[in-house]
Amino acid sequence: MFELYILLLFMILGAIIAVEIKDLLSSVIAVGAVGLGLSVAFLILKAPDLAITQLAVEILCLIILIRATIRRDIPTLNRRKEVVGSIIVLLFIGGFLFFAYLALKDLPSFGHPIMRVSQNYLAEGLRKTGATNLVASVILDFRAYDTLGEATVLFTAVIGVLAVLRRIGRKKVDEVVKEEDE
Amino acid sequence: MNKKIKQPGMTLIVKTITRLTVGLILLYGIYIVTHGHISPGGGFAGGVIIALSFIHLMLAFGKDLALRKLSEKLAAFFESFGAIMFLTIGLLGFIGGYFFFNFIFKGKPFNLFSAGIIPLCNIAICFKVGAGLFAVFVALILLKVPIKKE
Amino acid sequence: MIYLMCFILFSIGIYCILVKKNLIKIIIGIGIAGYAVNLFFILVGYRAQGRAPILAQDQVIQNMVDPLPQALILTNIVIGLAVTVLIVAIAIRIYEKYGTFDITKIRRLRG
Incomplete structure (x- = not known):
């Protein structure tokens, strides 16, 4: 490796x-x-x-x-750096990495996963679904609800983009809108 | 010189290469989708590749030609069609007993027509992902941002 | 050891989100953190001398890698793209309205 x-x-x-x-x-x-x-x-x-x-x-x-x-043409931000904020963030990241190191000792070592659920998928995937690509059999047959949720999230994101970037019903550049109209 | 500037899109070299490659990219995407249950690939990757082929056309030739091939309304229709097709396949599973039941005959493994509902689901997801990403990209392109002076 | 390098990549993304003032830089930080999370899932599912989880004709493969994290991440990659596009759209609208990507100025203009 x-x-x-x-x-x-x-x-x-x-x-x-x-x-x-x-x-x-x-x-x-x-x-x-x-x-x-x-x-x-x-x-x-x-x-x-x-x-x-x-x-x-x-x-x-x-x-x-x-x-x-x-x-x-973005003006390059040449403000003075906020030293205190950066130091606090670096301390936080150091603590995060330390605790991550402690937590990673409990994981199984690299290259030897547990695979309690996947043994079943690997053994019976071909017989139950007929697909030879086992990843496809997992995402579309054993765990198809995940894909349904993914489709919902994608649909929501597309609708969000189209709503944010719409051209109809927006304020014109020079138009003044009263407070109560808004 | 003036005529060249008025033409939308990039230069002649880019247009010629695009004319040669864009069909191959579309064909590769369709291959990835239809063979998703036998070999690596699937609906997600194939849908993104198909969307990239139309985006390639739009970047090289300008937005008018690409929108003539696949307009915004058609893209919206395809996205809704993909979502409804996926849900319908799921609901048809109640024939056999539960949601997303693999109700079609599974066929012989390693054949193109095998694995029941999985190729149909792949095609539905391909419609949904490809049309959705293309619609988003069209919305980003068509927006003209007025440069505001401070 | 290799898990820790993946966490370092994640913390670079977190640092970028917390310190930088530019909206595009924040989007880039979110993207880097997302890459690190995707990589960590696949690293956990890897098996030593494993094979890809695709059956081959006329041979039996014993040691396949874990297909479950791969299936989860496959959906996550496309969702990450959709979320990135949504944030970029909002950033472009903010630029159109205020003429800047600097988040401190945006907060001041809002009043």
Whole structure:
């Protein structure tokens, strides 16, 4: 699993660059690099369905983020840094990592999962559903309620975007609306 | 020179390459969806890839041509159709006893027509995800933001 | 050890959300934290020398990785994209109304 460590180091480096760089377009491109690294990590961890999905989703996400940032002449924020706030946040993150380290000792070690539920799925998936891709048999047959909820969330998000970005029934630029009308 | 500026979309090189590749991308998405129960892939990945093919067309040729191929109304119709198809498949399971019951004959494994309702569910999810993401992207493109001076 | 690196990636996202003042930077922080959570689920489900959970013709595969976290994350990736699009739409409306992405200025203008 040596290549996985290198890939994670690359992702952490990309994330730090994306957080700390001043230019917004470079930041968006750096987060795209992190997402593509995640796609390769899924491939190494033997999850090809997720690798395909992550690759396609990352490209679409990158297009939308670039659409949001391009042609906005954003003044670079050259305010003085709030030192106290940053130190408090860093202390909080240090505590979080310490307790995470304590909690991770109780997990089963890497590469040896428990798989109490999945034994059943692996043994009887083909006989009960007839699908040879076991991930598809889990998401669409054994746990189809998850997919139904996902469809609901997606529908709500699409309706939310269309409502936020609508063009009908909005105030015009010069129009003055009284208080009681609003 | 003036005529080139008035034309929507990108340059000639991008348009030629797009004309060659966009059909292949659409075909790849359909392949991913229909073989989702045998090989890696499925409704989510295929739907996003199909949406990306239309977005590719829109980025290269401008918004008019892409909207002529798949208009906003049609995208909204397809999204609702996907949702209703998925729910109908779930409700038809009451024939056999419970919600999302796999009521179709399962067929032989490793064939294209096997696994009962799973390919139909994949197609429904593909309609829903692809049309929904395309509608969102159209809404983001059509919005003209007036630059406000402080 | 590799779990801890995944948590470091998550905490970078949290740091970005808490400290930065730019709306686009906050969206990027949410995205990085989401990537870390997705990766952690798959890391927990991995089995040493495992195979992908796809049956092959004419052979029996003994050690497959866990398909359950993969199914959960497969839905989560698409939901993450939808949520990101929703936040970007709201950010564009805020830019249209106030002409800035800086959250402290937005709060001041609201009064």
